[in-house]
Amino acid sequence: TVQLEMKALWDEFNQLGTEMIVTKAGRRMFPAFQVKLFGLDIHAEYMLLMDFIPLDDKRYRYAFHSSSWLVAGKADAATPGRVHYHPDSPAKGSQWMKQIVSFDKLKLTNNLLDDNGHIILNSMHRYQPRFHIVYVDPRKDSEKYAEENYKTFVFEETRFTAVTAYQNHRITQLKIASNPFAKGFRDCDPEMWPRNHRPHSLPVVSSTVRNRSSLSDPHPSGT
Amino acid sequence: TVQLEMKALWDEFNQLGTEMIVTKAGRRMFPAFQVKLFGLDIHAEYMLLMDFIPLDDKRYRYAFHSSSWLVAGKADAATPGRVHYHPDSPAKGSQWMKQIVSFDKLKLTNNLLDDNGHIILNSMHRYQPRFHIVYVDPRKDSEKYAEENYKTFVFEETRFTAVTAYQNHRITQLKIASNPFAKGFRDCDPEMWPRNHRPHSLPVVSSTVRNRSSLSDPHPSGT
DNA sequence: TTCTTGTCACCTAGGTGTTAATAT
């Protein structure tokens, strides 16, 4: 059996309609796909991997006025179907079960010509992550053939829409609130600022407008 | 066969008398022990590991006036003998040979009660790193017994003295010059400064005196 | 219009030698 970690957070995103950023260089998923495994053979070897299948044959667009997703036509040409092996593969059942298995090295890209081994997805399309456990049969000469004894697990709460920029503002806010790497965009303690190291010639405009805008527009209060 | 990477750098350190810092929390080695492997069986599985043996039964101290190491008595009680398995172990010969094998996760500690699995060494003692390749015999029931088919490799240029603080100033300078993480202590381009973000109330005193001293001594040029 | 790209400030995470204070 397999147990999805951070299920509460996944549910929260799923209720809003999860979006995952895809970039040319590859972007990690947040939340990361993490599972706890039970019932494996302690001594047997397994490969753990993930793939992503289209949820439907449609292309979507986001209607900002109604804050909802609309069908925008038929799906684009399918992307190269890739698989992501967990980097610890292969390993014994005991290894996989003694701690949470995290796929945080997995990256999503929209570059059809990607040669970094990332998962290629079409932006504005919906996908369902899948998790596979492949038993490595020691009698076969190569484990590449052994994709017969395997099990597949699907957690529907991990489905998402691939995007190049977030569409639903509530998704953005939930990402900022829950992803430690986005802490710089959190809106709490606005009077604790100014931050350290801020050049005093570039005043803080507001707590939500970053001073990056001051760089490209040196007269934020003028004109 | 095994080829030591960065041999030129190791030689440079070894000529001065390499020192490696040991801390309670564990400190990485610099240079890191890295090797290229040749002639392994592509399909066979191997465990790669390192251990450290005392070079002699002596304790040392550094004479600053003569810039040389002196014998300071017999060795302290031996530390718990530990080994460090390369985290990718076990893996196939093809995996080990297709790129440089780096032991950069290995850490040295002087904490006799360490329970992080780090290598425990006595400060002010000399050590010789050793590298072992263990063939995992598939017929044995457990690879823990299989430590019969193995080979050991010793690179004398990697020997060092364990220290809690650098003794030979030339070692310090070579570490600063060659370790990217110590770039902040390099002395080049002193007129390129002041650095960004430096509070202008804390002037740069000199290129070698860090402004940390300004914190505990607010009048570095006074008194 | 709608979507994508590249750059940026701002973080997390952790590896450096320095230094002052503390052991021994």
Next chain:
DNA sequence: ATATTAACACCTAGGTGACAAGAA
């Protein structure tokens, strides 16, 4: 005296969404 410790400034390395400019 000599050796060790803990906090620190300063890095490397890389993961965030914001934003402006570009592309379709």
